[in-house]
Amino acid sequence: MHNSKTLIKSENAGRYLQTLCKHFSRKVPAEWDEQTGKVNFAMGDCEFTYSKKDNELTVHCNADSQDKLSTIQKILEQHVTMLSRRETISIVWSNL
Structure with a gap:
């Protein structure tokens, strides 16, 4: 399995979580709430974790x-x- 991670620091990180997951859900399976999300692309998966305290969105893909x-x-x-x-x-x- 191949894995990678990125960190998005932004005052809008929570909005990005919601908007990305909602957008992708139109074509692929996706689920999300205010702090986490998961998108199942045909080629692999991505998990999103939002930290309101740090204004950052962590994205793990595999x-x-x-x-x-x-x-x-x-x-x-x-x-x-x-x-x-x-x-x-x-x-x-970052490759994990």
């Missing part, structure tokens, strides 16, 4: 190949960029 994991990462990067028009968010992935 897939059974590096190519599939890279695809998930690109999808998330594109969507975060689209949602964060009013602020610049840099996404740096």
Whole structure:
């Protein structure tokens, strides 16, 4: 299994959790509440954890190949960029 993680620090981190999960739920299975979320892409899964205290959203992704994991990462990067028009968010992935 291939795993990666990124941390999104933003005053809007909670909104990103809600908006990303809701958006992805239109095409793939997703579930979420105010602090956590899970999206099941065809190529792998992502779990979201929001910390209100730290204003950050942690994203863990996993897939059974590096190519599939890279695809998930690109999808998330594109969507975060689209949602964060009013602020610049840099996404740096760490392989676990």
